[in-house]
Amino acid sequence: MSARLMQGNEAIAEGALVAGVRFFGGYPITPSTEIAESLAKMLPKVGGTFIQMEDEIASMGVVLGASLAGRKVLTASSGPGISLKQELIGYASAAEIPVVIVNVQRVGPSTGQPTAPSQGDVMQARWGTHGDHSIIVLSPWSVREAFEVTVRAVNYAERFRTPVILLTDEIVGHLRENVELPDKVKVYPRRAPKISRAEGYEPYTPDEDLVPNIANFGEGYHIHVTGLIHDETGFPSGSPKVTREAIKRMHEKISRAEDEIVDVHREFMDDAEVAVVSFGGTSRTAYEAVLNARKRGLKVGFIRLVTIFPFADKIIRELSKNLRGLLVADLNFGQIVNEVERVAECPVKLCAKYDMTIFEPEEIEKSIDELVAEVK
Amino acid sequence: MKSEFTLKLERCKGCGICVTFCPKQVLALDTLGKVYVAHHENCIACGQCELRCPDYAIFMDKIKPAKEAAS
């Protein structure tokens, strides 16, 4: 594919298509709408399906139905729309249905500041739906990476049979960059049953990687899928043992692959005395701030979370052992900072912004200077 | 007898629907609340009992009159 100018949101649509997504259900909401608009054009060209649903809940429902019938699926929303989707994100988690949910974050709570950037949905991405559940959350910082991370999100959804949240923001979603995208990427195929019904197939029997090989509908397996806690047959069970094991496996299928899933972009860490932690659109400003600080002779490192959840516990802890302080640039009242504080073995400082504008490099630089002074 | 009954008593919940809608009072509930055939001789093989049993506990098959040629 030749280089062309495109938005982060369009790159997500391109990534979805190349990763094999053939079904999108959605509802219009700024600043995510371009994803739906792009896929409305692109999907029918490849025989896929785009449907605009009556609300955000239905958008989740329709993609989950399509996923169960064998399609790779994606939906996208923002702010209030993501709040509405939470019910069925939990369903996808419980019933282990592959789905990618793109959240182009805007200022909240509630209607908040539509179209204005924020990264205030971090903890919602992890814990938005009720109950103990596992989830994967990824965030890109550029248009090119929006494409790549979308492919990764689709592959993770399929491989782990889990909802994956692509937690982007208005900054990256509406950013325009000249990018050259590959026509082909590595695609994880839909998992398939390894034994027949006659051989005693049970849809929720986990494979060696703890992920079940659930048959698609219409393949003769007569499976039952429910949001109730179920045993390996897929049917509900009122047993404490089944409940415990189901919830435990749901977490462990992802946590045991953590080393592979967790992706942290690190720069200037060899000589760093302090470092800035950030993700998504904010990382673009943080990077500039780190470069500027280094020009002034400060030994500052750059840590960018591409995988937000599972959180980079081990990596942050290890890095923090050699640091005098960590600065967390949170485009919110302070969310990532709590995760960093939980694992860091050095002082942690928060640089928070929640006024509907993005960080200026000077703001982060000023916080770097303060941190350096505090930990001297 | 015009009919043959198959009762799956493990399914019967004793709701009494079959008893009430039987036009000939063939059926009744026993002391444990399960259906039994009380007056088989009155059965006209209409099948109303099976038709409305919500629990698939009672099945009625018509007995075809024996053909004369067989004798």
Added chain:
Amino acid sequence: MRSYEKFFRRNRLPHRWFPGCGNGIVMKAIVQAIEKNPAFTQDNTVIVSGIGCSSRASGYMDFDTLHTAHGRAIPFATGIKLARPELNVVVITGDGDCTAIGGNHFIHGCRRNVDLTVVLFNNNIYGMTGGQASPMTPLGKKATTAPYGSVDRPFDACKLAEAAGATYVARSTAFHVQHLVKTIEDGLSNRGFSFIEALVQCPTAYGRRNKMGDPAKMMAWMRDNAVMKTAWDKLPDDKKIGEKFPIGLFYRAQEQDYDAAYQQVIDIAGGAAK
């Protein structure tokens, strides 16, 4: 064993509906209707349900079955149908599931004319949670949340479906079993959104509170008050009184279903085969 019993997961029977509950009658009517349609097999039919007493049915039926979240059966079913149009998709729902929490999905499913057959088990109450008023609880009837009688005007789900664009709309009852089977059978053969309201008795959470007597008395009430549509239309307004209500086919139309409509989009866009 009756031939339709092959459509049940017999190891899961007896079902757990209360004694005299009409849900079992309608569930049997659905599989009998499926049995009569040679295009429907156990391998190409998907049963989708919401949450509530009626929605337990999916677990008892031997097909690919999907027990979704409360009110959400129709969006899930829409996704299945559009992803694999060759599958037959039947939705089982209840009055609360379909017309309260799922009301929006219901009317939009009708509007799109997605090729689904939706069977609403109308027991006039939230049974599973113990008898709260639903949008289909008749005026004046008692519920735990309407202890002095319901003042909320109820939906006529059939009128709602017709107005919203469903292409097959009919009502029957747990008493009128043969009619019910035929009604569902016709709904299954309609290519488009088919809606069947099946009145069922809930002796435990509705009938008892409203002094309607035992299960058989509640079914006798259906027998005595249901009027076939053709007869109903001839009744003068002053005879459409008391608790009388019409059953039968209310609406039927030939309209393009959603999958066929979207296939045109694919053709215009120059799309490859799926």
